[in-house]
Amino acid sequence: MARVVVDVMLKPEILDPQGQAVQRALPRLGFEGISDVRQGKRFELEVEGPVDQAALDRIHTMAETFLANTVIEDFTVKVEA
Amino acid sequence: MTTRIGVVTFPGTLDDRDSLRAVRLAGAEPVPLWHRDKDLHQVDAVVLAGGFSYGDYLRAGAISRFSPVMETVIAQARAGMPVLGICNGFQVLTEAHLLPGAMLRNNHLHFVCRDQKLRVENAETAWTGDYTAGQEISVPLKNMDGRYTADERTLDELEAEGRVAFRYLDGNPNGSLRDIAGITNAEGNVVGLMPHPEHAVEPLIGTGRTDGLPFFTSVLKKLVSA
16 A cells, blocks of 8 residues: 655635634744745545556546645645655 | 426535525426436526535535536536526536636635625626616625635636626625626526525515525526527
8 A cells, every 4th residue: 555645735826814824823822933824735545556657647637626626726746655 | 387497405505495495486396406316307407505515525515516416517507507506506616617716715714694785797697687787686695615716817807708797795705806706607507606695585584685586587587588
């Protein structure tokens, strides 16, 4: 079993009020020096069989059509050792 | 023959009963549709009702978009069948790419529930023919993910083609770009909006107004004259 990680983030130009709310809370909690926070989603996929190019292509399609909405989000796919 | 208007129920849909009732009050035959059933049972139009389909777990409307019923709804909408997406239904329509753009969490992160004033910008769609352009109406609004977003080019295109169907008046409740409350596709048969016209169809409930009823009478007239 191999693990493939899909990270999904709002595109840089899209307002992220969740990230902003977290960032604003940081100084109150004593964490200084963080000028921006953006919040994303991480999907950890346990893949049956070998993670070859064909499998990665399938996961890429899955991320593009379902896990991420590419109108508002970017995503990356990486294989975890 | 009575005009048949279907209302889809997904797991987590909340406003299907109100939508069926609105269809009946408008004078059409309401037809409940089930998300697992590809068959639209000879309906002439479809309403995707509000709620939290599939819990909105991935993104609002994202999972429902792949349900069996949507396969047929998408094909029929592309062939010209009138489809109205209210709130969660609007989110499903953007996820299905029947309407451009996407819906995001409200900019203030709170759930909003209030009477909302709107301006009808386009009275030429299948669902707005019984309004007049520029008319101001008030219908309930309740949502968590109501911030309409699209890139500048898409927004300019929507404005230029008159496809912004409804705009928020007296304050933007969710940070929606250019105060957009609802849009239509280029053909005018697919309309999506965040506020809930189906909750304003009887004087005894909701706002006490019936400002939402023309949605359902509009499509009925459109279908009868077609």
